[in-house]
Amino acid sequence: MNNGLIVEIHVARLKAGVSDAAFLQAAEAIMPDVVAMDGFVSRQLLKSADGQWVEMITWRGMADAERAAKAFEALPSGQAMVGMVDLNSLTVLFAEPKLVHEPVFPSAAK
DSSP states (O other): OOTTOEEEEEEEOBOTTOOHHHHHHHHHHTHHHHHTSTTEEEEEEEEOTTSOEEEEEEESSHHHHHHHHHHHHHOHHHHHHHTTBOGGGOEEEEEOOOOOOSOHHHHHTO
16 A cells, blocks of 8 residues: 555654754744645654654655755755754654555544
């Protein structure tokens, strides 16, 4: 069950002194640029109890994900967000969805 989709996953911690509120503001500021990229499907930003941030961006395919990654590096909004991340803690993965149950949030609210 792939349909050609690719999920780009980033797992990282913030630099010392960067607040969650500032990071969330930077993450929101890049959305107009990300949504405009070819192949964009969805994006989620999560935070674990131990302070790790997980960003999951779904693309229509690997070529779209690769193009977006290159374009992201040149965006001022992207540079601002990346500047808040401890790059030594960063892990980046590209994965194919194998099992998806939707809708996630409406069923969780019951």
